Amino acid sequence: MKKLMKIRGDKNFTKWRGGDISRLEAFTDAVFAIAITLLVVSYDIPKNYSEFTSVMWGFFGFGFTFFGMTCIWYNNFKFHRRFGLEDGYTIFLNSMMIFMVLFYIYPLKFMAQIVINFLLLKNSFGIEFDIGFEGNVDMNSLFIIYGMGIFLIWFVLGLMYLHAYNKRNILELDEKELEITTSNILANFIVCLVALFSVLLAFYKIDYWPGWVYFLIAPLIFFSFFIKEKYFKLV
8 A cells, every 4th residue: 555655646644544536526626627627718729820829828827827726636635645534624625625726716827827928928038929918917916816815725725634633533643644744734824824925015015025925935834844843743
């Protein structure tokens, strides 16, 4: 079983408690499939070469959005495989998460079009193509919406792992599994704090910084793991 886990995306957890794919997981996968479909259906079949090149360049923004969706799905996938929880609270939290995914799929795509298509490809590299939107953009309002979406999704993921931690005795989590579970709680809530900080900066109209603060996520997680391992033992 341990060897199989190494080739199925979770080489650190001792064992998976999730058995066959549950109806909850199947429902979640279906929602993610719909969300990804919504990213693609807005692209019409190109009628000329100019539209064709615009669609091709536009797929950089699509790739960014797809990567974000994959990260959320993978976190959800590992949670269900690790713990196999299907109680009412887990169903509620999981439903809230996939609702947020569907609600924020278009804001995420729009942000990708601005950052990748407009700021990077068109402004920085001078590539002329239809970037996918017209008119001016209120970046501060967009960062507020985007930040709230990140906060809500990762907050729910954090609550899911916190719920699993609270069920640690029933699940019979060993020391290594407890370490991974508490680390996931910490990492998810750090993402939430950075997202709220970005929203705060955008609310007070502090230019540029609402986007740059997201680069703090990785260093903050690394530092918090170091402090946790050195000074705390959450079991």
